[in-house]
Amino acid sequence: MAVTRFAPSPTGYLHIGGARTALFDLLWARKTGGRFILRIEDTDQSRNSLTAAKQVMDDLKWLGIQWDEGPEIEGPAGPYYQSQRLDIYNRYIEQLLNAGKAYYCFDTTDKLNQMRKKAAENKQNFVYPRPVKLPDSADVEKAKAQDKDVMVRFCMPDEEVVVNDEVRGQVKFNGRDISDFIILKSDGFPTYHFACVIDDELMGITHVVRGQEHLMNTPGHIAMQKALGFKTPVYAHMSITVSEGGGKMSKRDRAKVLKNAIKKTEGLDKEKLASIGGISTTQLDGFLTGDSTPDNPAVDAMAEFLNVELPEVNIVDFFKSGYLPQALVNFIALLGYSAPGDKEILTLQELIDTFDPSRFNKTNSLFDRKKLLAFNTEHMKMLGEEELLSRYKDFLEVVKSPAAGADDALLKRVIKASQGARTLADIDHKSRFLFIETGKIEYNKKDVEKVLLKNSAEGLAMLAELKEQLLKLPALNEETIEKMLRGLAEQKQVGLGKVAQPLRVAICGTTVSLPIFESIDMLGLEETVKRIDNTLNKFGWNLL
RNA sequence: GGCCCCAUCGUCUAGGCCGGUCUAGGACACCGGGUUUUCAACCCGGCGACAGGGGUUCAAAUCCCCUUGGGGCUACCA
Numbered sequence: 001m002a003v004t005r006f007a008p009s010p011t012g013y014l015h016i017g018g019a020r021t022a023l024f025d026l027l028w029a030r031k032t033g034g035r036f037i038l039r040i041e042d043t044d045q046s047r048n049s050l051t052a053a054k055q056v057m058d059d060l061k062w063l064g065i066q067w068d069e070g071p072e073i074e075g076p077a078g079p080y081y082q083s084q085r086l087d088i089y090n091r092y093i094e095q096l097l098n099a100g101k102a103y104y105c106f107d108t109t110d111k112l113n114q115m116r117k118k119a120a121e122n123k124q125n126f127v128y129p130r131p132v133k134l135p136d137s138a139d140v141e142k143a144k145a146q147d148k149d150v151m152v153r154f155c156m157p158d159e160e161v162v163v164n165d166e167v168r169g170q171v172k173f174n175g176r177d178i179s180d181f182i183i184l185k186s187d188g189f190p191t192y193h194f195a196c197v198i199d200d201e202l203m204g205i206t207h208v209v210r211g212q213e214h215l216m217n218t219p220g221h222i223a224m225q226k227a228l229g230f231k232t233p234v235y236a237h238m239s240i241t242v243s244e245g246g247g248k249m250s251k252r253d254r255a256k257v258l259k260n261a262i263k264k265t266e267g268l269d270k271e272k273l274a275s276i277g278g279i280s281t282t283q284l285d286g287f288l289t290g291d292s293t294p295d296n297p298a299v300d301a302m303a304e305f306l307n308v309e310l311p312e313v314n315i316v317d318f319f320k321s322g323y324l325p326q327a328l329v330n331f332i333a334l335l336g337y338s339a340p341g342d343k344e345i346l347t348l349q350e351l352i353d354t355f356d357p358s359r360f361n362k363t364n365s366l367f368d369r370k371k372l373l374a375f376n377t378e379h380m381k382m383l384g385e386e387e388l389l390s391r392y393k394d395f396l397e398v399v400k401s402p403a404a405g406a407d408d409a410l411l412k413r414v415i416k417a418s419q420g421a422r423t424l425a426d427i428d429h430k431s432r433f434l435f436i437e438t439g440k441i442e443y444n445k446k447d448v449e450k451v452l453l454k455n456s457a458e459g460l461a462m463l464a465e466l467k468e469q470l471l472k473l474p475a476l477n478e479e480t481i482e483k484m485l486r487g488l489a490e491q492k493q494v495g496l497g498k499v500a501q502p503l504r505v506a507i508c509g510t511t512v513s514l515p516i517f518e519s520i521d522m523l524g525l526e527e528t529v530k531r532i533d534n535t536l537n538k539f540g541w542n543l544l
Numbered sequence: 545g546g547c548c549c550c551a552u553c554g555u556c557u558a559g560g561c562c563g564g565u566c567u568a569g570g571a572c573a574c575c576g577g578g579u580u581u582u583c584a585a586c587c588c589g590g591c592g593a594c595a596g597g598g599g600u601u602c603a604a605a606u607c608c609c610c611u612u613g614g615g616g617c618u619a620c621c622a
Contacts, residue, residue: 007622008622009621009622011621011622041622043621043622044620044621044622046621047621047622107620109619109620112619112620116618116619119545119546120545120546121545122545123545123546124545124546125545125546125547125618126546126618149620151620168549168550171548171549172548173547173548174547177546177547178547179618181619182619182620184620185620186620187620189620191619191620191621191622192621192622193622196622211616212548212549212550212615212616212617213615213616213617213622214616214617214622215548215549215616215617216547216548216549216616216617216618217617217622237549239549239550239615240549240615240616242614242615246614246615247615247616248615248616331556334556334557334571335556335557336556337557338556338557338558340558341558341570342558342569342570342571343570344556344557344570344571344572345571358561361550361557362549362550362551363550363551363557363615364549364550364551364614364615364616365555365556365557366555366556367555367556368554368555368556368572368573370555370572370573371555371556371571371572371573372572373572374571374572374573375571375572377584377585381585418584419584419585420583420584420585420586421583421584421585422584422585426583426584429583430582430583430584447582451582482581485581486581489581495581496580496581497580497581497582498581499581500581500582501581501582503581504581504582505582510582510583511582511583512582512583512584513582513583514582514583515581515582516581516582517581
């Protein structure tokens with residue numbers, strides 16, 4: 001029975017790395033009949049946003065990673081926001097202080113930086129020098145009177161610490177290489193390290209599953225558990241997901257792409273761009289010189305304005321690109337982990353049923369979007385009609401597609417006609433023409449040239465003929481349309497493409513759309529004829 | 545720089561703990577062909593890896609060491 005927890009800090013959207021951690025927390029708990037707890041680590045007052053926690057929860061729910069206990073699902077271990085547990089942490093800080101296992105310190109950031117710099121110059125690892133005589137409460141009063149910052153550090157014992165890791169085996173650390181790290185910040189909030197250890201104990205967490213980036217923190221955590229008389233949970237440090245450029249996949253990947261795009265843009269109106277991003281030009285300059293990174297909404301807005309595609313990193317990015325949560329879950333489950341057997345396409349339930357912690361591997365993995373696309377294609381085929389419809393409607397809503405709000409029957413037809421589509425966005429792209437007014441169809445230049453104007457406008461000639469035939473049809477449905485188009489092709493001694501493509505471009509402006517018979521049927525006779533007329537006029541058929 | 549982790553096709557991985565059954569399996573990508581009213585989907589075929597060097601052993605992808613390469617951490621962030 002494993003009690004696991006996912007403990008995000010609400011600093012932005014949920015990203016791939018976080019989602020993967022949360023997934024394995026869920027798998028482990030479900031497989032063993034345990035519990036999965038969500039805890040919000042909002043101990044950094046400067047970086048947390050109220051909406052971010054909500055966003056992270058929405059993203060988890062969208063993925064189908066539902067917690068058993070946490071915000072919105074209160075349980076015995078609450079509250080689940082660390083900012084609401086300050087008194088708890090203070091009690092344990094007291095305990096450590098009284099036991100002489102922690103001590104006050106008053107260093108300024110400047111002084112700390114100087115010490116680090118000096119250590120770096122000497123090519124030495126910086127270890128905070130513990131004072132020979134630890135400051136007492138009188139020293140604290142004095143420091144406060146002088147308006148100094150007061151922090152508390154943990155006494156890291158000078159001994160070997162062994163981490164027994166489920167995925168990595170035994171990893172040994174030397175206590176003397178590790179600084180007496182800060183556990184209580186000058187603003188009265190605990191640091192992550194401290195709050196995390198306290199809460200894991202109090203919430204009865206038995207298995208800590210997290211990314212390898214936390215491996216180095218673990219000896220410190222274990223030392224604190226010892227000092228406090230806590231149990232040490234089972235640790236599992238998973239491999240990390242890296243992105244194409246190398247390095248841990250992070251939200252900064254998006255900013256990086258945007259930055260390059262901005263630099264490449266000629267004749268850029270910096271003021272306008274900054275205002276679109278809701279930032280100052282100074283901030284924009286800071287971004288360009290690498291001094292700072294704007295937050296997500298700013299990055300997104302500027303990217304949209306410049307029309308650059310950013311790599312998906314956050315869960316919402318994948319949602320907006322038309323991916324299915326099932327595919328995403330399936331895909332990230334197979335990063336740094338493998339299910340038994342050759343089967344790769346798995347549902348969440350199958351992942352739970354077959355979950356086996358000994359199947360983690362230690363190697364970092366690259367997030368391959370092409371493979372994700374393939375997984376998505378498979379899940380598109382697997383999903384039932386109703387769920388696909390509801391996913392599709394959600395998607396149309398967020399991308400503000402003209403098809404948003406269309407009636408279910410039509411959307412179902414569109415979905416059915418889109419068999420083989422790889423993403424929800426594919427369906428939308430191929431069927432948008434149905435939801436756009438005739439006058440607002442945008443004609444793709446290349447396609448018009450290729451199928452309509454080439455060879456003395458043979459495409460337009462075909463269109464004119466098509467219109468006649470269409471009007472003569474006794475009834476308009478898929479069969480009659482098909483029969484007519486095939487008949488015309490045969491009569492003209494050409495392939496069906498020669499007939500269908502001009503018609504396609506006429507009704508949707510491009511050579512890519514739903515199957516043509518179906519398309520015409522859905523559009524209706526009147527609208528189809530109107531679009532043919534429009535096309536004929538626009539490209540000068542009457543003048544020839 | 546210091547500390548720590550890792551190393552199988554281009555990518556994700558199986559196999560490794562219990563050395564022989566591995567002339568290394570699967571998936572994605574790629575290439576070639578088929579199907580086809582577009583884009584997809586679909587079908588068939590192909591290319592393609594044990595990082596390098598030392599050991600141990602009758603035998604090493606599998607165990608050990610070194611080198612090289614990649615990654616992480618090195619905050620009053622989590």
